[in-house]
Amino acid sequence: MRSMQCKHVWEQVSGYIDGTVSPELRQEIERHLAHCRYCSAVLDSTRNLLVLVGDARTFEVPVGFGERLHKRLQQSMDALEAGE
Amino acid sequence: MDQQGGMEAAGAAAEHSAREAAIIARILGGERELFHELIRPYERGLYLAAYGMLQQQEDAEDVAQEAVIKAFKALASFRGESKFSTWLMSITLNEARGRLRKHAGEQLDFLSDSEEEGDYTPSVLADWRYIPSEELERQELRRQLQQAMAKIPPEHREMIILRDVRGMTTAEAAEAAGCSEALAKVRLHRARMAMQKLLAPQLAPRQTGLLGWLNRKAGGR
Numbered sequence: 031m032r033s034m035q036c037k038h039v040w041e042q043v044s045g046y047i048d049g050t051v052s053p054e055l056r057q058e059i060e061r062h063l064a065h066c067r068y069c070s071a072v073l074d075s076t077r078n079l080l081v082l083v084g085d086a087r088t089f090e091v092p093v094g095f096g097e098r099l100h101k102r103l104q105q106s107m108d109a110l111e112a113g114e
Numbered sequence: 115m116d117q118q119g120g121m122e123a124a125g126a127a128a129e130h131s132a133r134e135a136a137i138i139a140r141i142l143g144g145e146r147e148l149f150h151e152l153i154r155p156y157e158r159g160l161y162l163a164a165y166g167m168l169q170q171q172e173d174a175e176d177v178a179q180e181a182v183i184k185a186f187k188a189l190a191s192f193r194g195e196s197k198f199s200t201w202l203m204s205i206t207l208n209e210a211r212g213r214l215r216k217h218a219g220e221q222l223d224f225l226s227d228s229e230e231e232g233d234y235t236p237s238v239l240a241d242w243r244y245i246p247s248e249e250l251e252r253q254e255l256r257r258q259l260q261q262a263m264a265k266i267p268p269e270h271r272e273m274i275i276l277r278d279v280r281g282m283t284t285a286e287a288a289e290a291a292g293c294s295e296a297l298a299k300v301r302l303h304r305a306r307m308a309m310q311k312l313l314a315p316q317l318a319p320r321q322t323g324l325l326g327w328l329n330r331k332a333g334g335r
Binding site for chain 2: 040041043044045048050072075076079080082083084087088089091092095096098099100102103104106107110111
């Protein structure tokens with residue numbers, strides 16, 4: 031059987047990672063990955079990207095954010111109540 | 115997740131929604147202070163979404179604050195057809211989009227804003243830099259991620275934030291962003307691929323280098 035082309039694998043990387051591709055397509059992609067180091071590297075680096083953006087330490091909330099948020103919210107709630 | 119696990123999760127989610135609906139009814143009934151507790155579990159996520167969109171701490175904080183105030187004022191219009199968290203997120207994204215539009219012309223220079231499935235060539239995994247300190251690596255990574263995020267169109271950026279940073283399902287992300295699930299999937303794919311291309315030199319699966327600490331943490335994934 032003729033293997034998929036790299037370009038077709040790249041179009042499916044996201045769905046492959048999320049597990050939303052059909053079982054047939056998954057098999058086809060895996061057959062391609064077994065002999066294509068380039069596409070395997072693309073898949074690995076995309077997975078790494080997702081690990082990175084999903085890591086709680088990558089994006090941090092500034093110190094005091096919660097206090098400032100609730101203070102401003104309270105001021106707004108008080109102003110609304112006073113205006114009623 | 116097995117079938118029983120799925121049912122338990124669905125049951126827990128329904129219970130959570132019912133609890134929130136009861137709190138919302140009490141707030142609308144006059145117990146306004148409860149709104150603070152209602153939003154507390156989500157405030158971090160709102161800030162991160164706003165920050166992901168704007169790449170600017172002060173603006174992101176302001177957007178998150180404006181969003182919760184708007185949510186409070188509009189609480190009576192929340193009908194419970196979506197999750198409260200999704201509704202809150204959609205208000206935040208709208209605020210962030212408004213802020214981006216205000217800044218339009220200043221820095222909007224994106225790689226592509228096409229919704230079409232265009233040609234895409236992944237980056238060749240080439241050089242990488244070795245920085246021994248993990249803290250330094252994180253700072254450097256964060257800077258590079260922010261730079262890459264700023265280069266992709268806002269509607270693509272939204273999908274990375276909702277799905278991959280916040281861990282929403284595609285259906286929830288589509289609802290928060292106000293688009294169809296099919297479009298959400300296309301945007302997510304394009305966003306991930308654009309980020310891969312921009313960051314690939316740092317994302318090579320090596321045991322050292324910028325992502326070494328993450329790879330080790332993730333068991334060499």
